[in-house]
Amino acid sequence: MTAFIAIFTFPLLVAASSLLVRDLRLIRSIAGIGGLAHASAAIWVGIDVWRMGGHGPGIGWFSLDGLGCWILAVNGLVYAAAMGNAALLWNAPGDIHLSERGVRVLFGCGSLFILAGNAVVTASDLGALWISMEATTLVTAPLVLAHGAKSSIEAAWKYLILCGVGIAFALLGTVLLLASSAGSAPSDQGLNIAWLTSHAMSLRRPLIDTSFVFLLLGYGTKAGLFPVHNWLPDAHSESPAPASALLSGALLNCAMVALWRISDIVSRTGAHRAVTGLLAPMGALSVLAAGVMLIRQRDLKRMWAYSSIENMGLMAVAAGLQLAPVFALHALAHSLGKASAFLLSGNVVKQFGTASLAKLGGIMRRSPATGFALLAAGAAVMGAPPFGSFASEWILVSKTSMQSQWAIVIVVIAGITISFVAVLTHLGRIVFGEKQPELEVKVSPLALVPSAVLLLLSACLFFVVSPAAYEALDKLLNHGGHR
Amino acid sequence: MSPIHEAAGLAAMVSLWLLGITRVKSMLWGLALQGGALSMILLIHAIANNLAPEIFLGMSALLLKAVVIPLFLNWSAHRLKVDRDWGVGLAPGMAMLIGAVVLMTCYFQSARFSPLSVPSGTAGYSIAMVLIGVMIMITRRLAMGILVGFLVLDNGIFAYSVTETAGLPAVIELGVMFDLFVAVLLTGMVLFRVSRSFEHMDVSKMRELHE
Numbered sequence: 246m247t248a249f250i251a252i253f254t255f256p257l258l259v260a261a262s263s264l265l266v267r268d269l270r271l272i273r274s275i276a277g278i279g280g281l282a283h284a285s286a287a288i289w290v291g292i293d294v295w296r297m298g299g300h301g302p303g304i305g306w307f308s309l310d311g312l313g314c315w316i317l318a319v320n321g322l323v324y325a326a327a328m329g330n331a332a333l334l335w336n337a338p339g340d341i342h343l344s345e346r347g348v349r350v351l352f353g354c355g356s357l358f359i360l361a362g363n364a365v366v367t368a369s370d371l372g373a374l375w376i377s378m379e380a381t382t383l384v385t386a387p388l389v390l391a392h393g394a395k396s397s398i399e400a401a402w403k404y405l406i407l408c409g410v411g412i413a414f415a416l417l418g419t420v421l422l423l424a425s426s427a428g429s430a431p432s433d434q435g436l437n438i439a440w441l442t443s444h445a446m447s448l449r450r451p452l453i454d455t456s457f458v459f460l461l462l463g464y465g466t467k468a469g470l471f472p473v474h475n476w477l478p479d480a481h482s483e484s485p486a487p488a489s490a491l492l493s494g495a496l497l498n499c500a501m502v503a504l505w506r507i508s509d510i511v512s513r514t515g516a517h518r519a520v521t522g523l524l525a526p527m528g529a530l531s532v533l534a535a536g537v538m539l540i541r542q543r544d545l546k547r548m549w550a551y552s553s554i555e556n557m558g559l560m561a562v563a564a565g566l567q568l569a570p571v572f573a574l575h576a577l578a579h580s581l582g583k584a585s586a587f588l589l590s591g592n593v594v595k596q597f598g599t600a601s602l603a604k605l606g607g608i609m610r611r612s613p614a615t616g617f618a619l620l621a622a623g624a625a626v627m628g629a630p631p632f633g634s635f636a637s638e639w640i641l642v643s644k645t646s647m648q649s650q651w652a653i654v655i656v657v658i659a660g661i662t663i664s665f666v667a668v669l670t671h672l673g674r675i676v677f678g679e680k681q682p683e684l685e686v687k688v689s690p691l692a693l694v695p696s697a698v699l700l701l702l703s704a705c706l707f708f709v710v711s712p713a714a715y716e717a718l719d720k721l722l723n724h725g726g727h728r
Numbered sequence: 729m730s731p732i733h734e735a736a737g738l739a740a741m742v743s744l745w746l747l748g749i750t751r752v753k754s755m756l757w758g759l760a761l762q763g764g765a766l767s768m769i770l771l772i773h774a775i776a777n778n779l780a781p782e783i784f785l786g787m788s789a790l791l792l793k794a795v796v797i798p799l800f801l802n803w804s805a806h807r808l809k810v811d812r813d814w815g816v817g818l819a820p821g822m823a824m825l826i827g828a829v830v831l832m833t834c835y836f837q838s839a840r841f842s843p844l845s846v847p848s849g850t851a852g853y854s855i856a857m858v859l860i861g862v863m864i865m866i867t868r869r870l871a872m873g874i875l876v877g878f879l880v881l882d883n884g885i886f887a888y889s890v891t892e893t894a895g896l897p898a899v900i901e902l903g904v905m906f907d908l909f910v911a912v913l914l915t916g917m918v919l920f921r922v923s924r925s926f927e928h929m930d931v932s933k934m935r936e937l938h939e
Contacts, residue, residue, distance in 0.1 A: 306900075372900035379907040386914055390921070398921045399934045405915050406874060410865070413881050416904065417858060420889045423896065424843040433897055449843060 246302045248293070249309065251286040252317065252363055255279045256356040259328070263353035269345060273332040276352045280328030283359070287321030290314055299721055306373035307364060311721040312505065315573045316366040316498050322702070323494035323584045324359045326695040327487040328352070330588045333692045334487075334595060343485055347391040355491055357384040365499040371419050371436040374503055378415070378467060381496055382408045388488040389480045400479035407476040408467055415463025415503075421456035422510075425449040438506055445513035457511045457519050461527070464507065468500035468557045471531035481550035482600075486591020489546060493553045494584035498576045501557060505564045505572060512567060521650075525565025529653045531558030532660030539667035545593065545600040548671055549586050552626055555664050556583070556634075562657060563641055566648055569722040570715050571641045574706075578633030581703040582625030585696035589619050592696075596688045602671050606678040615688075616676045618696055623672045625703045627665045633706030640715070732769050733848055736891055739765040740853035743860040743880050744831055747867070748824030750812045752805050755876045756798045762883050763793025770890045781898040789886070792905055797879065797912050804916050805872055808923050813873035816932055823867050830863070831856040842892055850891035857884030870929045871919050875912070882908060 259279035266272050291314040294301035301309025309317070331351060343351070361384055364377035382405070389401040419436065426435045429447040434440040441448070462473060469477035481489045504524065512520045535555035542548040556579040563572040592615055593608065594600050609616030625632035628639075638661065645654050742762040746755055767790035774782030805811075815823070831853075834841075838852035861881025868874050889896060896904065923929055 370900070372896050372903075376900065376903040376907055379904075379911070383907065383910050383914055386918070390918070393921075395925045398918065398925050402871065402918050402922060402931070402934070405911070405918060406865075406878065409878055409911060409915075410862070410881065413878070413885060416882075417885045417888065420885060420893060420896070421841075424888075424893045427843040427893060432894060435894070436896070436900075451840065452843060455841065 248286045248289045249302045249304070252283060252290060252321075253360060255283040255286065256324070256360045256363075260353045260356040260360070263349045263356070269348060272349070272352055276328040276356070277332035279356070280325035284318075284321035284325035287314075287317045287363075291318040295721055299723075303367075303369060306370040307367040308369045309367055310369075311723070312502060312569070312573065313366045315722070316502050316576060317363055319498060319577050319580045320359055320362050320366070320495045322699065323490060323580050324355070326584050326588060326699050327355060327490045327494075329695040330490070330591065330692060331355075331485075331487040333689060333694070334591060343391060344393070347393070347485070350387050350391050351485055351488055354384045354387045355488060358388070358491060359495065362495050362499045366502050369438050371422065371438060371441075371506070374438075374506070375412070375416055375419050378464070378499065378503060379412050381499060382412060382467070385480075385488070385492060385496065388484050388492070391485055391488065392483065394483075396479075397483045400476075400483040404476045404480040407473075411463045411466025411473060413463070414459045414466070418456045418459030418461075418463055418507075421452050421459060422448075425452035425456060438510070441510045442513060445510055446515065448514050450514065450516065453511060453514050453516055454519055457507065457516065458523070460507045461504070461523055464500050464503040465527065465561075468497055468504060468561070469531075469554050470527050470557055470561055471534040471554060474531070474554050477554060478547050478550040481553065481587075482544055482546040486546075486587050486594065489549070489590070490584040490587040493549065493587055494580040497553060497557050498580060501560045501564065501572075501576065504561065505569075508564050508567070520567070521565055523565075525562050525650065525653055528558040528561025528563075528565055529656040529660070531555065531561060533558075533656050533663070534660075536660040536663030536667065539664050539671075542667070542671060543602050545590050545602055545605065545671075545675070546587065548602070548668065549583060549590060549626070552586075552664060552668060553579075553583060555660060556626070558660070559638065559641060559657065562645065562653060566645060566650065568641065568644050570718040571637055571644060573718060573722055574710065575634065575637035575641065578637045578703060578706055579626070581699045581706070582622060582632060582634055585618070585699040585703075586622040586626050588696045588699075589615065589622050589693075592688050592692050593619070595686055598686070602675055605675040609676045612688075614690060614693055618693055618700065620672060620676055621700050622696065623668055625700055627668050628661060629665070631707045632700070632703045633710070634703070636707050636710040640710075730848075731772055732891060733850060735765045735769045735772075736850040736853045736887055738762075739883065739887055740831055740856050740860075743857045743864075743884070744824060744827045746876065746880060747827040747860055747864055748820045750814055750820055752810050752813060752870075752872055752876075753802065755813075755873070756802050756805070759801075759876055759879055759883075760794045760798035762880065763797070764790060766883055766887050766890065767793055769887070770895075773890070782895070785898050785901055788902065788905060792909055793883070793886075796909070800912065800916060801872070801875070804919060808872070808919065808929060810870060810872045810929055813868050813870040815867045815873070816869040818867045820867075823863060827860050827863060830859050834859065841888075844892070848891075851888060854884050854888035854891060857881070857887055860884075869932055871922055871931050872929060874931060875915055875919070879912070
């Protein structure tokens with residue numbers, strides 16, 4: 246219980262310090278330490294829940310289950326890396342055009358976001374889950390606005406309105422789900438995930454189908470699934486790099502957890518076909534569409550953002566086919582790779598003053614460590630060995646084939662292949678291409694450490710995944726907690 | 729016909745009216761009226777059953793939806809010098825006509841959306857409000873008009889929640905309202921930034937991020 250409370254306390258302390266402490270250097274130190282402490286607490290809680298077979302502590306509408314603690318640990322790693330990178334990268338508040346206020350917003354809202362994100366993944370009630378999800382939108386909008394440029398304002402407007410409508414649809418879906426349990430559920434249990442899961446067969450079918458469509462559209466918008474993904478590339482590319490890492494590595498997972506919880510309930514009502522027939526194809530189409538859109542990218546951060554759409558598509562396929570361990574493995578693998586990719590992009594922007602793929606070039610010759618790390622991050626994100634995403638994508642394709650979902654297999658493989666070639670081509674050009682003007686700003690080699698640690702963890706994941714580990718993960722995710 | 733049914737019908741008719749008007753001040757009056765009618769449903773139900781938490785919830789909804797949000801948006805519109813939204817794509821009259829068809833269709837299809845064995849039509853009104861809210865968002869040119877559409881959509885969900893279900897738990901409902909309040913404040917703040925940086929409020933002319 247202490248560690249569970251600690252998970253919510255550390256980010257709150259960092260947020261409070263970013264508001265109250267005058268000295269920016271002190272805020273940076275608090276954020277760095279707070280991030281590490283939060284990650285340690287999240288992993289500690291995760292191990293405890295694992296030992297207890299998927300049952301964990303809870304407070305009110307929030308409690309821990311296998312999936313919740315897994316994603317909590319992922320959030321913890323991404324938050325620690327983002328705060329660490331932000332603390333190490335900014336020697337002066339004026340760096341990469343972020344004002345002192347912008348730096349405070351980054352540390353403060355980034356911490357409030359992780360608080361809301363943790364609430365999403367630990368919510369045991371769909372109402373509390375919705376409120377937490379809306380809170381993630383509200384606290385991340387200032388992050389998108391942090392640069393204050395015209396493009397940031399446009400991105401923030403799009404983010405607020407599109408995600409606002411999406412989340413409103415999710416609320417309608419939630420209320421419809423509540424209506425479907427009318428008469429059978431006790432008054433305070435109508436949205437309780439454990440009750441809905443165990444009494445799924447007593448829910449009214451026509452309302453469940455309508456509810457699922459609205460929830461899919463709503464949380465699908467938040468997860469950036471095609472065709473409701475429009476806000477994502479703008480918001481992720483306009484935010485400062487550590488914020489982009491948080492948005493891509495943690496926020497999208499939170500939305501996918503919401504979709505997982507909903508799919509789990511709906512598939513138990515006997516409407517399994519609605520989940521397999523809507524969520525999995527939407528995921529497969531996201532993989533393909535993102536691959537096609539990746540070809541014409543001209544900006545490094547937008548490229549990573551489109552790759553997030555592709556990876557959320559893969560997770561949606563796993564959720565649609567109810568492959569819990571693949572879903573969890575890919576969430577971890579993608580977050581490790583993508584957070585490091587965004588953090589490295591921040592280093593590149595600071596070093597060379599641009600994120601334009603046309604203007605960048607010869608990174609390997611000018612800064613070999615950054616160039617090598619960028620290539621590794623690209624491999625980790627696109628599912629190349631020796632990184633965790635290779636294992637998760639491989640298992641996803643093989644499990645999908647075993648369920649004879651051939652159309653989905655073909656679309657997913659086509660999407661993954663196109664994305665791989667597109668990202669490799671863009672990265673090859675900026676890392677090995679023509680040398681561009683000299684370095685603008687020197688970046689401390691220490692700024693590479695958070696990304697390197699994430700990539701190392703992703704490589705470890707590749708070697709750890711085995712049939713026995715898969716079984717253990719399956720057991721953790723499919724028993725206890727919210728079931 | 730019960731007062732609850734009448735209030736829900738009034739809220740649905742107001743959303744139809746909002747679809748056909750261009751003056752921002754009138755839109756905000758409509759929004760206040762709609763919010764007031766929907767809050768009254770909650771209050772009538774709470775007072776009739778003597779439910780203290782729901783009375784508090786109803787009063788909060790009345791204050792937020794009928795007073796605070798419309799007043800804040802009116803203040804913002806005044807400061808931003810936003811007077812009329814002539815819309816984009818679909819003329820207000822035509823939009824209103826299509827909205828009327830949507831409203832009638834939803835009303836007669838109420839049974840599809842209602843958990844009650846004898847649907848009263850309020851589920852249809854609520855879903856119509858959601859759809860008309862989306863139509864307002866699509867047919868408005870200015871950021872302020874789009875925000876009004878979003879609030880109509882949100883009112884539709886609130887209407888469904890109070891007429892068709894036993895209601896969300898009071899704490900959750902308060903959380904939902906608080907989130908809405910913060911969302912409106914934050915969006916208002918972004919509107920000021922839009923106006924200052926772009927020197928207009930026309931969303932269709934925002935092209936900084938077009939690929």
